[in-house]
Amino acid sequence: MTANPLTQPGIAHPAIDETMISRLVSIFYARVRRDPVIGAIFNEAVADWDHHLAKITDFWSGVMLRTGRYHGRPMQPHLVLPLEPRHFDAWLALFEATAREICPPDAAAAFIIRARRIADSFEMARASQRGEFIRPRHSVG
């Protein structure tokens, strides 16, 4: 059985610290808000960007550094939002480009593999909600 990517131990990486996470999150979401494919979804759903960025920073701190700072339910909004495969592809393309630009290569790679697994877990959960079963599109192969 495949380990749950939301709970399996994080990749503790010596090159990754809170400053890098905050920078990645703030630059990534500034780009997300202007993105032609996913910008509108975020701008409609997020009323308080400071709150959203703080929550996402806690999320990545928990994933990458195991700080336990995030106590939310990350799956929930991604089950109810009108997300299509192209939205996941655009989100990941932007995240990966941003991580490669602002992090050292090995740190970027660590963020990227986690993001792909989590994106796949959201897509697979959405499929199972529809009674379908899909293969992970981004983290395997």
Ligand code: HEM
């Ligand atoms: C199709 C791609 C995605 C879209 C369009 C999207 C959109 C959103 C939106 C609009 C929210 C805010 C919901 C609200 O405040 O009501 C949200 C929350 C969140 N997203 Fe995404 N997301 C995507 C992919 C991802 C991925 C791949 C990750 C993780 C790697 C992620 C992590 C989170 C987290 C942690 C939250 C906060 C959940 C909470 O409220 O605790 N998202 N997302």
